[in-house]
Amino acid sequence: MSFEEVLQLRNQVGMKAYQRMTSGKRAPSTKKPEKRQWPSKDRPLEISAKKPVSFLRQVVPVKKKASTLIVQKQLKKSRNVDQQTKLQQLLKRMTQQEVAHRKRQKERERDLAFKKEQRELAKQGKKPFYLKKSDKQKWELAEKYKELKRSGKLESFLSKKRKRNAAKDKRKLPFRKNL
CATH class of the missing domain: 1.20.5 (Single alpha-helices involved in coiled-coils or other helix-helix interfaces)
Structure with missing residues (x-):
């Protein structure tokens, strides 16, 4: 083979293939053996993006919640x-x-x-x-009072709140045994 033919062959086949052919050795495979690891139950499922996905694939398994009525019936039984x-x-x-x-x-x-x-x-x-956070809290408190007034529970709520505040104030007072 002339030198020009060798150059032409190298250009046609490519450098790596040409070196493999001339040396007689096989190139070490760059591909590692595939280890199959089972995904943990908490990890999201990995699926190749190249494969088309079936139309009715269930992405996340949905746990059915037990309805309150079922639990009440079980409680009675x-x-x-x-x-x-x-x-x-x-x-x-x-x-x-x-x-x-x-x-x-x-x-x-x-x-x-x-x-x-x-x-x-x-x-x-x-x-x-x-709205600032404090203004938002005031707005929510005003709505809470409106809701309590509408439902007729405002007086009982306020009396409980007064009792709690009185108990807090009592704890903060200095304590004396002998007066």
């Missing part, structure tokens, strides 16, 4: 004391979660309404007004 206490705790926790969820939802809706109102005012050319 159960005769075991330990099981009754567990069910009562579960029922109490579920109701508290529902109340907290409703409260967060209401607060989110209130914030969104306020922001929407401010955006509309800004579109009209007025300067936007942003």
